Amino acid sequence: MSPRVSKEHLKQRRADIMKAARNVFIEHGYEHTTMKHVMEAAGVSRGGLYQYFSNKEDLFEALLEEGLTDEAGATEDSLGKVESYWALLMQLLFGEDGSPDTEMDPLAPSKLEFFITGRNDERRRAYGEKRYEMGLRMYEELIKAGQRSGEFSDRYESNLIARSIITFVDGLALDHAMLPEEKVKLKEQSAMFVEYLKMALDVSSSR
Amino acid sequence: MSPRVSKEHLKQRRADIMKAARNVFIEHGYEHTTMKHVMEAAGVSRGGLYQYFSNKEDLFEALLEEGLTDEAGATEDSLGKVESYWALLMQLLFGEDGSPDTEMDPLAPSKLEFFITGRNDERRRAYGEKRYEMGLRMYEELIKAGQRSGEFSDRYESNLIARSIITFVDGLALDHAMLPEEKVKLKEQSAMFVEYLKMALDVSSSR
DNA sequence: TTGCAAAACGACACCAGTGTCGATATAATG
């Protein structure tokens, strides 16, 4: 119900499709979802869907970008109301409450798929690298700042610590994509990794 | 050129196909290789190929099993000629020479694909869990033994350490699947992880 | 109301990949 409609309505429709698509990707994974799945979930026709997204890749990338801006916003928010670099780091790792829990981005498995299966496609690869660099820089800057302030020890290179954080997070995401949470022991592993970070950064208390 | 042949020849043919398939999977990844690719690489017809493997999944699983038995054999070999649990652990992690290097199983990215994209298939999932458990048990037993012998501290639970090893290895494999080696800094990260293990197990020297 | 631009529709042509099956070729056996 809406030909030649306001830009508002177009935005809304697009958002609706993306929301439905998100659920589909979560359910079926990237490779196994089809445009037909999305059509049905979003209650839109084939032609209608292609009006907004020219193919599955395009659609998924829209979701990726959306997630990115959301995240950036959340980080922005945290920046003010945090009392230490350590607290900020914990918040970056585990979200709002800043303590290890069992929640993970439900879209994460599909994201892994997207980048792994696309590793031979130049475009996709470049995009993946860009995202890796972004994450890396984020953690690295944070650690550097903490080191400069004296809160963190500079025994280890900030770059390397940042890298190991990403490796760990990716590893957890990967294992969690394939195994039930109880088997991965997400919470315990996260807690242990935090111990490791405390050691590497020479932070005593967790507050 | 070989109908009604010796069992030897059949084994050989099968092995040849698997070898060719391995290369194809390495080049294209699991999802993007087709039976046609394998046919061409192995120099065998469609019908011929299907005589040995009933589909792509079957073929890939044969490669997985092969890798598993190879690995078990290599581990077996090490067991005798190793002077400490620590050395054994390093050998398990980094292969023969037991020191961090930049080599990784070239089939690893395809393996990740196989299990991630198949995470909703019951059969595949169960298989993945089985493999995880196997790897977990292997590391756990080793660490337990080291702890019993007094070589390792039992400050941390062997199970948890084993898990974090797998998480780390998986994380590295994942990042390496998408990023060039220089970007992941495989070697440096491995070295740092070893430092961490030394800390967790309270091992002083690396020999 | 009426006209229209364009949003939404869904049938269609197309393609790539799969697994099968009858035909063919040939290594072993007597």
Place this chain on the structure above:
DNA sequence: CATTATATCGACACTGGTGTCGTTTTGCAA
């Protein structure tokens, strides 16, 4: 050498997914 079991072949039918495009519908403006 003739026979035969069967390994190998490749054409084929089928399937599922894709992106397009002419048609229909509908919200808005005149």
